[in-house]
Amino acid sequence: MSSSDSIPGLPPGPAPRATIADVAREAGVHASTVSRALNPATRGMVTEGVAQRVAEAAERLGWRPSALAAGLRTRKSRTIGILVPDLVNPIFPPILHAVETLLAGQGYATLMANTANDPAREALLIERMATHLVDGLMLASAAAGTGALDLCARFGIPAVLINRRMPAGCGATSAVTNDDHGGIGLAVAHLLALGHRRIAHLAGPEGISTAMDRLSGFRDALAAQGLDPDAAPILHAGAYTAAAGQAAMAALLAGPRFTAVAVANDMLCLGTYDALAAAGLRVAADVSVTGFNDMPFVDRICPALTTVRIQHAAMGRQAAEILLAEMADPALPRRDIRLVPELVCRASTAPPNPDAPCP
Amino acid sequence: MSSSDSIPGLPPGPAPRATIADVAREAGVHASTVSRALNPATRGMVTEGVAQRVAEAAERLGWRPSALAAGLRTRKSRTIGILVPDLVNPIFPPILHAVETLLAGQGYATLMANTANDPAREALLIERMATHLVDGLMLASAAAGTGALDLCARFGIPAVLINRRMPAGCGATSAVTNDDHGGIGLAVAHLLALGHRRIAHLAGPEGISTAMDRLSGFRDALAAQGLDPDAAPILHAGAYTAAAGQAAMAALLAGPRFTAVAVANDMLCLGTYDALAAAGLRVAADVSVTGFNDMPFVDRICPALTTVRIQHAAMGRQAAEILLAEMADPALPRRDIRLVPELVCRASTAPPNPDAPCP
DNA sequence: TTGCTTTCTGCAATCGATTGCACATTTCCC
DNA sequence: GGGAAATGTGCAATCGATTGCAGAAAGCAA
Secondary structure: OOOOOOOOOOOOOOOOOOOHHHHHHHHOOOHHHHHHHHOOOOHHHOOHHHHHHHHHHHHHHOOOOOHHHHHHHHOOOOEEEEEEOOOOOOOHHHHHHHHHHHHHHOOOEEEEEEOOOOHHHHHHHHHHHHHOOOOEEEEOOOOOOOOHHHHHHHHOOOEEEEOOOOOOOOOOOEEEEEOHHHHHHHHHHHHHHHOOOOEEEEEOOOOOHHHHHHHHHHHHHHHHOOOOHHHOOEEEOOOOOHHHHHHHHHHHHOOOOOOEEEEOOHHHHHHHHHHHHHOOOOEOOOEEEEEEEOOOOOOOEOOOOEEEEOOHHHHHHHHHHHHHHHHHOOOOOOOEEEEOOEEEOOOOOOOOOOOOOOO | OOOOOOOOOOOOOOOOOOOHHHHHHHHOOOHHHHHHHHOOOOHHHOOHHHHHHHHHHHHHHOOOOOHHHHHHHHOOOOEEEEEEOOOOOOOHHHHHHHHHHHHHHOOOEEEEEEOOOOHHHHHHHHHHHHHOOOOEEEEOOOOOOOOHHHHHHHHOOOEEEEEOOOOOOOOOOEEEEEOHHHHHHHHHHHHHHHOOOOEEEEEOOOOOHHHHHHHHHHHHHHHHOOOOHHHOOEEEOOOOOHHHHHHHHHHHHOOOOOOEEEEOOHHHHHHHHHHHHHOOOOEOOOEEEEEEEOOOOOOOEOOOOEEEEOOHHHHHHHHHHHHHHHHHOOOOOOOEEEEOOEEEOOOOOOOOOOOOOOO
16 A cells, blocks of 8 residues: 555665656656746746646656755755744744745745744854755844844845844845834833823843834833833843743832833733732732733733734735745845734733732 | 945845855865865865865855755755644644754754645645655654655655654554553543542544544543443544634533543643633633643643643654654664653642532 | 885766757748 | 748756765885
């Protein structure tokens, strides 16, 4: 039944793959004709009957194109690389999924790699992607001070940024990100509307655009309401992880009092919940918490998180489309897409509680 | 500053990549010598001084190997493919992460693709992986009746299965899975110990080994305590999704009464929670629920899920190691690794409540 | 110095598909 | 019916690295 049965008298192992030359022999034409007949783009250069014969021969021999051989000649691998900073953060799988689906539909394979937020590892991975001759690269790992884009430029690899931008003036690369500045404004407006006046900000790691934009958005949103941003407790977490969030929140709690905190990212919120619990404070009842990303499952945690929803799938899709377009025509102007987020109100926010215990 | 500055008088765009021939010219030796000097494995065939000179020339020209050209000749792409059934299910990212990390350490790139549980799509993706000449394939998407392994055999691609096995007698392929049969037994034993006697099973989709093994494990665990498995309410969900879990749980609730349910997978538990809430029943207090996988974040849902923890990272790591070993020596005997799971008791289970409302 | 290894390097073929160019048909038009 | 244009195929070079084989150089013994 299995096609791997070995034929007696022949060496074991699968039959060597048929090449275009085998197909040519089988069909009684030249290899170049086979190539033209089998490639949809050049199929028209060949007589209908010949194309038919070649297709049948190829089918009979079980011929499969070799992306390596074709790529060597055409200098295209039909492969796209994507670098994510932290695969285990659940905001990335939906993005990755959208990217992979769109690219697969266009016949591209996706080389995925995880930088673990490590610039050295990122550089190594970009080199390896270059070695594999990826036709384009999607970077979800952008951060200030890494030479990622320089590397891409040196290798001549078209690139787009996802989710994170580069600091301004860092060369022209298209990016698809969220309106982080405006998004955090939604959260702050919501807290203000609930009556909060002493609002803290648990910011993301410095050097990452999402952190910086949300921080400035936070300050601007306060200022717009006549509040003094410099009076607000603000602290940067060391990383976008629950553990870093817990540590930073504990530190915030040790400072001046506040009744609500706008957190830069949902992952940090998980730690924030832990820190509040450890301090004997209840989320919402004592301290309101807002997140950012609406990552999967935060609607099911306790209490369900009020957060700023971003468009995961649209982000991946658009970035992939832009990359393909720029690969086809490198002269295309670079684009800077900001997807608009929306606030999702759940149970982690409430009006300020004057009786809240002081930690 | 940027290395992509174009030199006046030269055509724009990045400089064409240096080839081994360029390095040879620069170093004053033959291309074959360059190849030997630059390849760690053959480095010894060349005089120290020459190797030095070649290395410097390569450095100066910014030479990068072309995996395509090398692969064409050696028939190895230094690329491994991995097929997951549903990237958005959070049990896969940790597995993927472990695989990617281990493979990257060995110099392999990882081609990732999502089958969306669709056998046709899976076949297409395997073909594409073959086109890209992957050196090996990791399948987390195994299901009965798909020709995935036949395809791999036909293309001569070494493969290992992760998380899901093939039905018995389906050819020899190494697999790294959980002891699903024993794992669900832990959950059932826990429920029995709490005093439950009428225990239902919300099973996974038919045809998937995890579902079938957990089902038989559930029945055997009941039988071992002298309970009649045929009396237990059992229903298969249509897919490993929250929505399918909710639908199946609603259907179970319409049947004979039970005080606890052992659910085949954490994703289904999310839907189970929803269905119970819709029926006016409280998790734990009215109906105890156990899951399987201990996927990320189920410790933070409400109430925290009692579940069977599997070894995500170890699974990915071991599977990758086995694949590499079998690639190096195809004659190696096939292995069938079962990782042992453990029960994690949280808040979704409690002694049976005689006063629970009847839905 | 001769003769025989041992070491190192160069030569050229090779992997499999693509493509510019040339040649051979066929078609068309006057 | 002859010449020009259009169309279809074959030829051979090419992409960039690897590797079996052969020859040159160096080392060593006699």
